[in-house]
Amino acid sequence: KNYNIALIPGDGIGNEVINEGVKVLKAIEKMDDNLSFSFKSFPWGCEYYLETGEMMDEDGIDKLKGFDAIYLGAVGYPGVPDHVSLRDLLIKIRREFDLYVNLRPITLLNEGLTPFKDKRKEDIDFLVIRENSEGEYSGAGEWLYKGEPEEVVLQTGVFSRKGTERIIRYAYEEAHKQGKTLTSVSKGNALNYSMVFWDEVFEEVGKEYPDVKTYSYLVDAASLYFVSDPGRFEIVVTSNLFGDILTDIGAGITGGLGLATGANINPEKNYPSMFEPVHGSAPDIAGQDIANPLAAIWSVSQMMDYFEEKEWGEIILKAIVTILNDKDVLTSDLGGKASTSEVGDHFIKLLEKY
């Protein structure tokens, strides 16, 4: 089987970490006679914007349509306002391709990585399912009376029946299949339209899954529990913005952004899904060959799962667990001294042992 993968290395360290991920894909191809990958790289991002005035080609979405997956590095760089760079590339792809499911595992892969005194691997092992196509990120709003004393700026979250129901149903389906509990995170006591609606839909769809045990938390309480009692979570479903925040807390309790991955999925496979490390472009360390490529490599594992090459998905994850035991071949954010490419090279060697 051949998979066509569109590469968007993007900005800053994006390029450096994607290189290592591609190394991993090529190593897999070598080891597995039934698998091959073709790559096409797109030079989109902030540099491109500064040259062309566009973050991606006008027909960029069309260009990406035929691929089996998109592998994205990072977007954003000083000099281009974030609300331009992100909204016109990352958020645009999520929306236009209806990648409405964002899967972010919060898993403690190595006990040395948690900042907590007393947390073990089994205490931090859950999945956040983030709504990824609308909600607070809809981009709707108004900027009225600019420059006048009456100036007022409106930002509107858009929660459609379709968009809310499908992410919640997806989460129930996962909880049902995996035999796990499902926790919804919302904020009905303050966001009196959107989150009251969210809670209603969560209850409604729940009737179709009487076997799934559910919890419903306010986002502030959930944020606290992520820190004080992460063991209570198995599968979490939440809105676009809350998912953004919660998964960064998740990164904080499991070793930082160097190990945080996200799969942007269109479950119907009408469009290519997108895989990306959660860290940004990290301008402060870009170009130094010290960025941690493990999040980007974990994204490859998620890509394999999505291709239903689950064995490879698992092998990659196991190899990450193994490499984390050896500081000598880790980057400085994890206490090591290795360069980005040294991590990748060592990783390939580990992979060959499985």
Added chain:
Amino acid sequence: KNYNIALIPGDGIGNEVINEGVKVLKAIEKMDDNLSFSFKSFPWGCEYYLETGEMMDEDGIDKLKGFDAIYLGAVGYPGVPDHVSLRDLLIKIRREFDLYVNLRPITLLNEGLTPFKDKRKEDIDFLVIRENSEGEYSGAGEWLYKGEPEEVVLQTGVFSRKGTERIIRYAYEEAHKQGKTLTSVSKGNALNYSMVFWDEVFEEVGKEYPDVKTYSYLVDAASLYFVSDPGRFEIVVTSNLFGDILTDIGAGITGGLGLATGANINPEKNYPSMFEPVHGSAPDIAGQDIANPLAAIWSVSQMMDYFEEKEWGEIILKAIVTILNDKDVLTSDLGGKASTSEVGDHFIKLLEKY
């Protein structure tokens, strides 16, 4: 000097913890010849709602107007939807009295309380200044095509020039007076109207305070840093919703909600300011005399600061630090076995030693 204090014990454990706070106020009155307090208690809350159909009297806001401060326990109880109970009492008072500054200290009072391996007191000691009157909590929205497939629910955050400028200016003023750094938390890369505006105002007002060193973080990054590197914060200014979330993470890293307090301030003193523990009504433990009253007692310290009785404010805080060393007189959430009233009684004794 006499201060008139309106008590709104509210629901669940609200009543229990407010009792202990009032004990502290009465003890101060006894010890300080220059200070006295008058109390009037209002029975508002969810029980009141179930009897009358209203969370507070129709002229409730008028009734509160003449007081020097409001001391609130907790609001919310199963049987009354949260978006009714909270919006019609707590959020209503914050808004109608223009209590636009919410001061929430994130301070590690005892090193045993942090869940982290290696954090010392000096690593977690900062103040979150939360916008408290508008923004995401404006209550504006629409629920369209209810029950139809096209159903869509809109929730609009309202960021006015006045509202945004005054909270940011307040924060700069504090940073300037205290000689501290100021960190703004926003999310301009996704919330392309409100947060871009917020960032602009933060930069603009900053020009008036060239001596204040500033940082600007995305809310997801800030959430991560609250966990991985809280030492980088001194004063934080942020929106209503982000402040809600961040301060609960703050509670998580400093010992839980049993020790989290918030002062809702109208700096112009046009209206009574309101002091409250951040924890909710905790229906699961209500009526058992095991709720931790220390957050409510810390609120009394904030009230004293607000009355410019700073010495008392400090003494109360010192006594909290002292009592935290003695598990025997703490509630179970802090590893002790004492009842709510035993904590209060012991606290008074400590206070008398200062």
